[in-house]
Amino acid sequence: MGKEKAMNQVDLAKSLSRTNTTKMVLLIMDGLGGLATGIGGLTELETARTPHLDALARTGMVGLMHPIGMGITPGSGPGHLGLFGYDPLRYVIGRGVLEAVGIGEKLTEKDVAARGNFCTVDENGVITDRRAGRISTQECTRMVEMIRDITLPGVEVIVKPVRDYRFALILRGEGLSPALNETDPQQVGLKPHEVVPLDQSESAKKTAELVNLWVSQVRQRIKDQKPANMVTLRGWAKEPGLPTFLEVYKLRAAALAVYPMYKGLAGLVGMTVMDGLNDLESQLACLEDNWDKFDFFFIHHKYTDSRGEDGDFQGKVAEIEKVDKVIPRILKLEPDVLVVTGDHSTPSALKSHSWHPVPLVFWAKQYIRFNPDVTGFGETQCLKGALGQFHATSLMPLIAAHALRLDKYGA
Amino acid sequence: MGKEKAMNQVDLAKSLSRTNTTKMVLLIMDGLGGLATGIGGLTELETARTPHLDALARTGMVGLMHPIGMGITPGSGPGHLGLFGYDPLRYVIGRGVLEAVGIGEKLTEKDVAARGNFCTVDENGVITDRRAGRISTQECTRMVEMIRDITLPGVEVIVKPVRDYRFALILRGEGLSPALNETDPQQVGLKPHEVVPLDQSESAKKTAELVNLWVSQVRQRIKDQKPANMVTLRGWAKEPGLPTFLEVYKLRAAALAVYPMYKGLAGLVGMTVMDGLNDLESQLACLEDNWDKFDFFFIHHKYTDSRGEDGDFQGKVAEIEKVDKVIPRILKLEPDVLVVTGDHSTPSALKSHSWHPVPLVFWAKQYIRFNPDVTGFGETQCLKGALGQFHATSLMPLIAAHALRLDKYGA
Numbered sequence: 001m002g003k004e005k006a007m008n009q010v011d012l013a014k015s016l017s018r019t020n021t022t023k024m025v026l027l028i029m030d031g032l033g034g035l036a037t038g039i040g041g042l043t044e045l046e047t048a049r050t051p052h053l054d055a056l057a058r059t060g061m062v063g064l065m066h067p068i069g070m071g072i073t074p075g076s077g078p079g080h081l082g083l084f085g086y087d088p089l090r091y092v093i094g095r096g097v098l099e100a101v102g103i104g105e106k107l108t109e110k111d112v113a114a115r116g117n118f119c120t121v122d123e124n125g126v127i128t129d130r131r132a133g134r135i136s137t138q139e140c141t142r143m144v145e146m147i148r149d150i151t152l153p154g155v156e157v158i159v160k161p162v163r164d165y166r167f168a169l170i171l172r173g174e175g176l177s178p179a180l181n182e183t184d185p186q187q188v189g190l191k192p193h194e195v196v197p198l199d200q201s202e203s204a205k206k207t208a209e210l211v212n213l214w215v216s217q218v219r220q221r222i223k224d225q226k227p228a229n230m231v232t233l234r235g236w237a238k239e240p241g242l243p244t245f246l247e248v249y250k251l252r253a254a255a256l257a258v259y260p261m262y263k264g265l266a267g268l269v270g271m272t273v274m275d276g277l278n279d280l281e282s283q284l285a286c287l288e289d290n291w292d293k294f295d296f297f298f299i300h301h302k303y304t305d306s307r308g309e310d311g312d313f314q315g316k317v318a319e320i321e322k323v324d325k326v327i328p329r330i331l332k333l334e335p336d337v338l339v340v341t342g343d344h345s346t347p348s349a350l351k352s353h354s355w356h357p358v359p360l361v362f363w364a365k366q367y368i369r370f371n372p373d374v375t376g377f378g379e380t381q382c383l384k385g386a387l388g389q390f391h392a393t394s395l396m397p398l399i400a401a402h403a404l405r406l407d408k409y410g411a
Numbered sequence: 412m413g414k415e416k417a418m419n420q421v422d423l424a425k426s427l428s429r430t431n432t433t434k435m436v437l438l439i440m441d442g443l444g445g446l447a448t449g450i451g452g453l454t455e456l457e458t459a460r461t462p463h464l465d466a467l468a469r470t471g472m473v474g475l476m477h478p479i480g481m482g483i484t485p486g487s488g489p490g491h492l493g494l495f496g497y498d499p500l501r502y503v504i505g506r507g508v509l510e511a512v513g514i515g516e517k518l519t520e521k522d523v524a525a526r527g528n529f530c531t532v533d534e535n536g537v538i539t540d541r542r543a544g545r546i547s548t549q550e551c552t553r554m555v556e557m558i559r560d561i562t563l564p565g566v567e568v569i570v571k572p573v574r575d576y577r578f579a580l581i582l583r584g585e586g587l588s589p590a591l592n593e594t595d596p597q598q599v600g601l602k603p604h605e606v607v608p609l610d611q612s613e614s615a616k617k618t619a620e621l622v623n624l625w626v627s628q629v630r631q632r633i634k635d636q637k638p639a640n641m642v643t644l645r646g647w648a649k650e651p652g653l654p655t656f657l658e659v660y661k662l663r664a665a666a667l668a669v670y671p672m673y674k675g676l677a678g679l680v681g682m683t684v685m686d687g688l689n690d691l692e693s694q695l696a697c698l699e700d701n702w703d704k705f706d707f708f709f710i711h712h713k714y715t716d717s718r719g720e721d722g723d724f725q726g727k728v729a730e731i732e733k734v735d736k737v738i739p740r741i742l743k744l745e746p747d748v749l750v751v752t753g754d755h756s757t758p759s760a761l762k763s764h765s766w767h768p769v770p771l772v773f774w775a776k777q778y779i780r781f782n783p784d785v786t787g788f789g790e791t792q793c794l795k796g797a798l799g800q801f802h803a804t805s806l807m808p809l810i811a812a813h814a815l816r817l818d819k820y821g822a
Binding site: 007009012016058059366367368369370371372373384385386387388389390394395396397398399400401402406407408409410411 | 764
């Protein structure tokens with residue numbers, strides 16, 4: 001056939017989206033999906049007393065959502081990209097950008113960002129500890145203070161501590177390229193690599209020279225420190241330039257999140273990031289105050305994931321119950337669509353993100369294909385849901401459809 | 412990545428299909444999928460008394476089919492392409508071709524087709540009404556009579572009324588191209604655009620010149636008419652050259668449809684289009700008369716969609732019951748496979764096509780993986796079906812498989 005080529009989901013949504021006055025809420029409990037304590041047991045969500053979520057499940061639809069694919073455990077970046085409708089295997093956010101975004105740095109299209117590690121080298125410059133004894137965040141902050149005023153010709157240099165031995169490096173200027181090698185040799189007993197350009201472009205050559213200049217100045221300044229006396233750099237990346245929610249869905253979207261990482265991810269897709277939020281109460285108040293100003297609201301609750309990572313089953317249950325209690329306040333605003341789900345599973349049994357599909361409840365004021373066999377919200381009930389099992393990138397089209405914001409495809 | 416490349420479904424089917432003596436019937440109730448009247452309520456299909464379809468569901472398999480993707484509402488063209496096994500996001504039929512096909516025009520590979528609008532322009536040629544006051548089909552027919560004998564050098568010109576202010580224009584000849592701009596400026600207060608070629612080819616340049624010549628002659632002939640005194644053209648397209656049912660599935664396929672659009676779509680995939688059919692009775696008689704002449708029969712029933720578009724819940728129920736009554740006549744012919752479904756949903760609650768997945772019942776004489784929890788045919792029952800939820804393009808391979816017409820893939 002030659003010329004024909006399948007359209008991707010973002011382009012399809014962009015070609016079909018239309019404006020309307022309908023309002024949508026996407027409420028994310030980070031790491032919501034869990035695991036039962038044993039055969040015949042209940043998951044965290046199933047254990048939690050969630051009368052309001054159960055009611056949404058009975059009067060809406062439930063299903064299980066795969067963030068990336070069966071067996072694939074998502075990080076926070078890909079998990080949220082999928083929720084927002086961008087195939088995480090197609091739209092890739094570089095580590096350097098995630099690191100910067102995660103500490104609240106706003107990137108511009110002129111920026112190249114990297115993830116940095118403080119490390120320890122011996123008198124010959126050979127690495128003896130790739131993480132400098134896992135120095136504390138406090139020590140990392142002190143080290144960053146020693147190097148943050150290093151300047152480079154023609155570009156702005158931004159260095160910020162992240163956590164433990166990690167920091168973020170951003171170069172801001174014209175004609176920079178992230179086509180650079182990583183300097184961490186990934187093992188002790190070797191010197192950090194020089195930075196070399198990975199393509200033939202002038203911009204990569206210039207950026208490599210600048211970074212080498214920066215590293216040599218860093219080394220001069222910290223060579224007598226202990227245990228951190230050198231740095232390595234990796235994850236070179238530029239702001240990904242994702243098509244925004246306004247471009248794709250014609251939606252004015254607001255992000256109501258507490259943690260910088262999720263504010264940053266929402267910012268990458270063009271959401272307006274609301275500042276000064278520090279708990280569910282402030283998030284709900286912000287939702288109510290701004291109800292008329294936006295079409296779409298992304299609310300992010302972090303602590304379900306935190307308690308899962310802690311292996312704290314009951315703590316995760318308690319976080320889910322807290323979120324359940326705010327559902328009536330959201331419904332009182334009369335959204336056209338309300339979706340409650342997670343960006344991935346974080347079973348307390350695993351103490352980490354996992355590959356398990358995420359339970360999802362989809363409620364809409366109208367046009368619901370009901371699932372009468374479902375009596376509540378939980379992983380097992382979701383097996384009987386009207387949405388079946390589906391890929392995360394189908395969620396945004398489904399939300400937009402129920403908000404009557406997508407035209408039909410073809411005549 | 413280099414050499415590996417996923418085979419598309421059509422190429423896969425083509426590489427595996429083999430001949431056999433088995434017979435298949437695909438019975439489409441247009442817009443079959445519906446919505447319940449409220450929580451705890453029933454859809455149109457669930458309300459209808461359908462003892463024969465219920466029996467097929469119990470002795471066959473049911474499931475829910477997504478014509479394009481979750482949340483995406485299909486037009487009739489993409490809806491049917493999916494049913495016939497062609498990914499509607501990969502195989503795109505231009506508007507001009509759909510318009511021509513919809514009024515029963517058979518296109519050749521030499522044709523370029525466009526959708527035309529009669530419009531009203533003022534004394535300066537500026538559009539004052541893009542639809543000429545939405546003139547009647549009768550008036551449109553009169554206008555077409557005034558311009559249908561306009562000739563162009565070296566090509567045949569075909570003009571046919573469609574409906575209201577719309578007409579179809581077909582140019583038939585060697586070396587024509589649809590790479591032309593649309594002349595409708597999409598707003599009043601502007602003149603219609605000149606036609607210009609959208610690529611550098613000789614064929615596009617030549618076609619643009621011919622169309623401009625045609626438009627100027629049209630204007631001369633109708634400039635004193637009211638309210639339609641000018642035309643605009645858009646949706647330039649060529650016959651898509653789809654691989655045919657014979658090529659892909661080695662099937663002699665017959666289309667038993669009443670409406671030109673569906674006859675046309677079936678014609679695009681190489682089905683033999685049976686003429687002179689005007690109701691279910693004549694369609695069934697045609698099926699019986701031609702049972703020995705074809706392998707595959709596509710039967711299309713329009714009125715489920717029509718009643719859905721009218722918002723007539725009970726009317727749609729009645730149409731479904733009518734179709735149920737003909738099932739025994741089909742079974743009496745002893746097909747190897749009988750599938751009953753829709754090309755999309757048209758819930759009477761929405762009065763339009765919708766994105767909801769389409770209930771489907773798949774019956775075969777042998778080799779069925781049963782769904783013992785299913786007691787009848789309906790959207791809710793389909794959630795418990797052996798077919799789960801699946802993409803429309805999987806239907807044709809499944810039909811061909813149960814008719815033992817696909818070889819195994821790989822050794």
